[in-house]
Amino acid sequence: MMRKKSRFGAILGNRCPRCFQGKLFSSRAYQLNKAAEMHKNCQVCNEDFEREPGFYFGAAYVSYALTVALWIAVLVALICFDWWGWISFSFFEDVSLFLICGIGVLLILMPIILRLSRSIWINMFTKQNESD
Numbered sequence: 001m002m003r004k005k006s007r008f009g010a011i012l013g014n015r016c017p018r019c020f021q022g023k024l025f026s027s028r029a030y031q032l033n034k035a036a037e038m039h040k041n042c043q044v045c046n047e048d049f050e051r052e053p054g055f056y057f058g059a060a061y062v063s064y065a066l067t068v069a070l071w072i073a074v075l076v077a078l079i080c081f082d083w084w085g086w087i088s089f090s091f092f093e094d095v096s097l098f099l100i101c102g103i104g105v106l107l108i109l110m111p112i113i114l115r116l117s118r119s120i121w122i123n124m125f126t127k128q129n130e131s132d
């Protein structure tokens with residue numbers, strides 16, 4: 001039985017925006033020298049992933065939004081840890097702790113944010129194939 005593919009699942013799994021099956025990227029996220037290498041076309045439905053030169057510059061806006069969300073998540077996590085008594089954190093007194101945690105999480109998640117922002121960007125401009 002074929003499982004129904006969703007656009008949300010395709011975005012999170014870096015899959016083709018039309019058939020939700022073919023992979024967008026040609027390597028693993030943490031192969032850092034190849035993190036942004038994409039297939040030219042979908043391996044399953046032949047959808048063009050290189051729409052026009054500079055198509056993925058727009059993904060920087062998505063990346064920016066994801067990064068802001070990440071910094072807010074780090075701040076909320078630190079405040080929660082303080083409430084639960086795990087650490088002592090005050091935003092105005094422990095700015096360096098906030099910066100170190102934020103930059104650390106950002107560096108670790110950078111390849112995932114890059115791929116997710118490209119995946120969201122191409123999905124914003126592609127309709128699913130109606131015949132599937």
Ligand SMILES: [Zn+2]
Nearest residue numbers: 016019042045
């Ligand atoms: Zn496809």
